[in-house]
Amino acid sequence: MEAFAHRSLLDIEGLTRADVERILDTAEAFLQVSRRPVRKVPTLRGKTVINLFYEASTRTRTSFELAGKRLSADVINMSVSASSVKKGETLQDTCRTLEAMHPDVIVIRHGASGAPNYVASKVNCSVINAGDGMHAHPTQALLDAFTIRREKGALDNLVVTIVGDIAHSRVARSNAHLLKLFGCEVRVVGPRTLLPVAVDSLGVRVFDQPAEALEGADVVMVLRIQQERLAGALLPSLREYARTFGIGPRALERAKPDAIVMHPGPMNRGVEIESVIADGKRSVVLQQVEAGLAVRMALLYLFAGETADGPAVGEAD
């Protein structure tokens, strides 16, 4: 088996199908580690992982932190409110400072699209994008793929419907890129104001009505209505959104009987998803959380080990 050919994970674009399968296969082994009496392996002893979070995030940061700790790495969390960023330090200076601490992996979440690419170009260690602006959220797409593969047996040729705020969603973009590697039919549906301008370039089928978009779907991905990003008149009201696009039992009747419902969290119950679905037997929301830990352990393992000097995933040539 070759060493993993990439040094950083900035985007799903640039990963091959084989790369994705390698990551998901590796994650299978780590899923089992988290189910043992001793939920820790000594693999990354002496390695350092820095979580650099410029945006509020509890679950992604916690997931990366726990992933690092279960691999015995030293994990340091830096969040924006506590760091010198508030004092006016530039991203470049922050990179230099972190570099001087000799980390093996920097996990970064940033509000600006492309910030992880910038950091990757400035530092010598691996960089994992934990979500940047409206650009990409590759680890979410990988954990979603991992969850789907476990539930459905394989990723190939499934019909996946993504519902909601596509325009602001890096989750939707990264998922569309990944699922297309496996020949999935990716459909998006949402209010026109919440579809990105060049939605066709994602290679997805665009629908206006949830009923049509959900017809025969194997997987329903419900996105969060990001109220913090909805400044302006994109939506008349949350209630109206819920009535048209909220996923409840009636909307799901159109999907396949064994369709699963996913949500990257945190959920707005009663807005994009009804509680009866969120807590129902088709919901795999908690499986996604467990998958997130396994996938992030796999990524840290693949990147913090001494890998080949390949190009970063998603890095411009």
Add this chain to the structure above:
Amino acid sequence: MGACRSPRLEAPGVFTHTPPDVARTQKVVLDADAIQRSIRRIAVAILEATSGIEDLTLVGIRRGGVALSQRIADEIARVEGRPPPVGTVDISLYRDDAATALPNPKIGPSDIPFDVNGRHVVLIDDVLHTGRTVRAAIECLQDHGRPSRVWLAALCDRGGRELPIAPDFVGRAVDMDPGGRLDVWVDAAGPDRVVLTEGE
């Protein structure tokens, strides 16, 4: 791939199979009959040492020890009427060079579907060499619980220990030079055999 053996700690630098155009001396050190006799002898010795099957469990070290542990369990079943529980461990995450090793091996699952606490666990591998794999397997096993006793069985012992580790049950000690290779085929395509390839 015909060989049961995976790239592991035991043989750094010789992971690839010898190209067919390079003629190196090869010798079958154990044939199918000899392997079967070794397995039977190991099985009987295990039963004697652990005073029967009551608290006995077998754990094969991936990948070379997996088929072997099944075969030993079959032999024990012939004597005792039932096989002991059989599990596997994958030591990738416990290697002492895990973070620097190249190539980065594919990790398989560790699968121990029984409680090891207070029981006898026999770790099983095909070839015992430096002892580093065994050390890693012991550490992995301990993360699954606290066995009352851990034993070690190997089909072949080629010497060359780098850690203070000794086997309890050995099929055959093989006298060979450090640069040589020992390949074990058990339950693979073709007849069971252990092949010694001389070093250069």
